Amino acid sequence: MKTLIIIPAYNESENIERVVNNLILNYPQYDYAIVNDGSRDNTVKICKDNGYNLIDLPVNLGLSGAFQTGMMYAFEHNYDYAIQFDGDGQHRAEFLEELINEAEINNIDIVIGSRFVTEKKQKSLRMMGNNLISAIIKMTTGKKINDPTSGMRLYDKTVIKEFAQNINYGPEPDTIAFLMKNGLLCKEIQVKMDERIAGESYLNLKASIAYMMKMCISILLVQWVRKRGK
16 A cells, blocks of 8 residues: 655754654655655755655644645545654654554554553643543544544545645544544554654643643534535
């Protein structure tokens, strides 16, 4: 199956070489596309110097805009699967094959690389937010997602097309809940993730709280009036 690894990157100059070189050297069976989201550091220069497959956005669109750009690329090049893969080094490429196998063997539309299928969640403010989103998804869809905020997700051809052709599709828990509510199949598999080695996440405490509130409101309220793209 033809698979594209989409790597949104914003100010990942300290991580991008390690992430992409690992894919090139150890997982050459997969194509990849880095979507530079208007980085202000040396991310673009590093990518160009190494001859990486790069889509360079001139301004910062945020994760949703960067990822949707990657999905448009996947749609235009007729990929069977697209996998969201962080440029900060937290996602482990060793689990890519398991995501693909789950989707292919069981005909799953969305496969989430989850930290909490068999492993227990730590007690923290962030995990409280994760649990709240999980509970609201269960309330609105009838299905449980243990790790709704995981950014390691596989999407099949059906979902690639929807992301590529509809502007309001972001790679976030509210969109996953919306697609599940509309009949698409979503499955989690257990993966392990690493801590960020360098650089800073945009999700500080304030941003994390705002993100959780936004997701909860969207899943509880907005999804009922949201319309699915053709």
